[in-house]
Amino acid sequence: MTIAHPHTPAPAADAGQPATLDEALVRIRLILAELAEGAGERDLSGEHPYELVQRLADAGFGRLRVPREFGGFDVDLPTLVGLLAEAGEADSNVTQIWRGHFTTTEILRREADPDVRRTWLAKVVEGAVFGNAQSEPSAQVAALESGDGWGPLTTTVRRTETGERLVSGSKFYSTGARFADYIRAAVSDGEGGRTFVVIPARHPGVVHIDDWDGIGQRQTGSGTTIFTDVPVEDHGEVGREVEALRGLDSFVQIVHLANLVGIARSVVAETIDVVRARTRTSRHALAQEATADPDVLAVIGDLHVRRRTAEALLAHAAAQLEAAYASGTEEAYVDAYVETSAAQRGVIEAVLDAATRAFDAGGSSTARAGVHLDRHWRNARTLASHNPVVYKPRVIGDYLVNAHGPVSGYYAGRTGRTQS
Known part of the structure; x- marks a missing residue:
């Protein structure tokens, strides 16, 4: 077991916060491309992407949801979710690393104490990163x-x-x-x-x-x-106030769903690469080349369907929570939670199925560690174990049949502060 004091990142090569969202997105996507390039090897070696995470902070990634009045980019939730899916496609570890940061930003967006809000949003704009x-x-x-x-x-x-x-x-x-x-x-x-x-x-x-x-x-x-x-x-x-925590259960789950969508995209892209690189097929194949094998092509088609299913469910859940933010009613937050739970069940099933089916597109060589295909199932399975999905169908059914709305875990144990 290694015990380490907090890591101090190396100075960023592209230090200095960007002035505009467009400038930030260019820098963010260049860094995501670097993260994607080494993701498989880091999974094998156990290397943590300290420097690249810090460079994302320097590129303005952490400012995405900070309101404009504090110097942030104030993107809407669907835009944030889309960028988190891009990060998950590059390296699903990265989206999860930032989950605590964006959760904190969501709390601060609704923080009742103006001094608390101003202090920490200013820190985020300067490039500070929050952990959980x-x-x-x-x-x-x-x-x-x-x-x-x-x-x-x-x-x-x-x-x-x-x-x-x-x-x-x-x-x-x-x-x-x-x-x-x-x-x-x-x-x-x-x-x-x-x-x-x-x-x-x-x-x-x-x-x-x-x-x-x-x-x-x-x-x-x-x-x-x-x-x-x-x-x-x-x-x-x-x-401290419940108002700052409303919708947070849905938000933290949607971050995981964005990450899973990113994994699904990687599964499709990397499996296509595997097929294109194959030099032989099975004795039962209907074609000599994998790129012309109808059964292999059908696997790729199925993977694409799973990806699109996950993307559609993610977009729906994000739109529901954004609508709840705009409405501010408890009913809207309950609806968002139910729809996020439905998306959770559907996304997890689609992505895990894709991560398993991907191996059918290649021979036994796809199971080799150097191909890195196995990491997608392992990462998706690990993400799927958060906020266990086994309970969600019952929660959804109880709401639809009996109108019993789920209670936020973030409200529990907050003395003197009841849900409005």
């Missing part, structure tokens, strides 16, 4: 007992004699934290509830342990993070 630290390994059994899916938080904040607030505790699934400048951590609020605080990711009291041993998404930094007397930043309590 919510789940705790000690809460797994207790979460089942609590009924809210979270369990008690053992990460606490203590106040010193001078009034400084210090965070101590341990987190797991701390995705993106080792790439970040700041971490949004879930802590006990001292009243039996939960709150989010912002702490510096590179403080000496923050230790990142690279112990994520999942079958996929291996370069997301989703391991253990230990906090020992880490100070809460000024204006560091975010999302």
